[in-house]
Amino acid sequence: MNKNVSNMVIHKYSVSLCALFDNAYIPDIYFGHRRCFMKILVVSHGSFSKSLVETAKMISGKNDNIDYLGLYPGDNSDELSNTIRIRLENDPKIKIILVDLLGGSPMIASVKAVKSLNREDVSLYSGVNLALLLEISQVINIDEGQKINNLELLSIAKDSISLVLEGK
Numbered sequence: 001m002n003k004n005v006s007n008m009v010i011h012k013y014s015v016s017l018c019a020l021f022d023n024a025y026i027p028d029i030y031f032g033h034r035r036c037f038m039k040i041l042v043v044s045h046g047s048f049s050k051s052l053v054e055t056a057k058m059i060s061g062k063n064d065n066i067d068y069l070g071l072y073p074g075d076n077s078d079e080l081s082n083t084i085r086i087r088l089e090n091d092p093k094i095k096i097i098l099v100d101l102l103g104g105s106p107m108i109a110s111v112k113a114v115k116s117l118n119r120e121d122v123s124l125y126s127g128v129n130l131a132l133l134l135e136i137s138q139v140i141n142i143d144e145g146q147k148i149n150n151l152e153l154l155s156i157a158k159d160s161i162s163l164v165l166e167g168k
Helices: 014-018 028-033 048-060 077-090 105-116 130-139 150-159
Strands: 039-045 066-071 094-099 123-126
Touching: 039 048, 039 077, 039 105, 039 130, 048 066, 048 130, 066 077, 066 105, 077 094, 077 105, 094 105, 094 130, 105 123, 123 150, 130 150
Parallel strands: 039 066, 039 094, 094 123
Antiparallel strands: none
């Protein structure tokens, strides 16, 4: 543990968050006092993204750095891609896009938008779940230039899926 924060009360997520940032130790008690250099956009089929973001905010508190978009029946995926592109153009702090399904229309629309702007600073994850969103939402207030450990985030998301009770 970093000597500078060894006497602080640490939030339960801090230990897992340490691995996300090149050995940087970022206690959660600082999150309210740091400038945000990253934002998250959650994109899904229907209202899943909205529900996911609202649930994350219910659990971890208000967070204006997470937004969502949904693709509804009758919507055009090209229009969704254009909406994502406009969001990315207007907000360079969006660095993470979380989508529901690998190969789904929201993922394809997101990829098209990111590539059309040549935004190499944006990471896109498919298979978003609540655990992943909560974990990422705890670390978006990192220092500018800090790199996220993508493999660690994927591990956290996968580890959150468990067989709790096995039926016969």
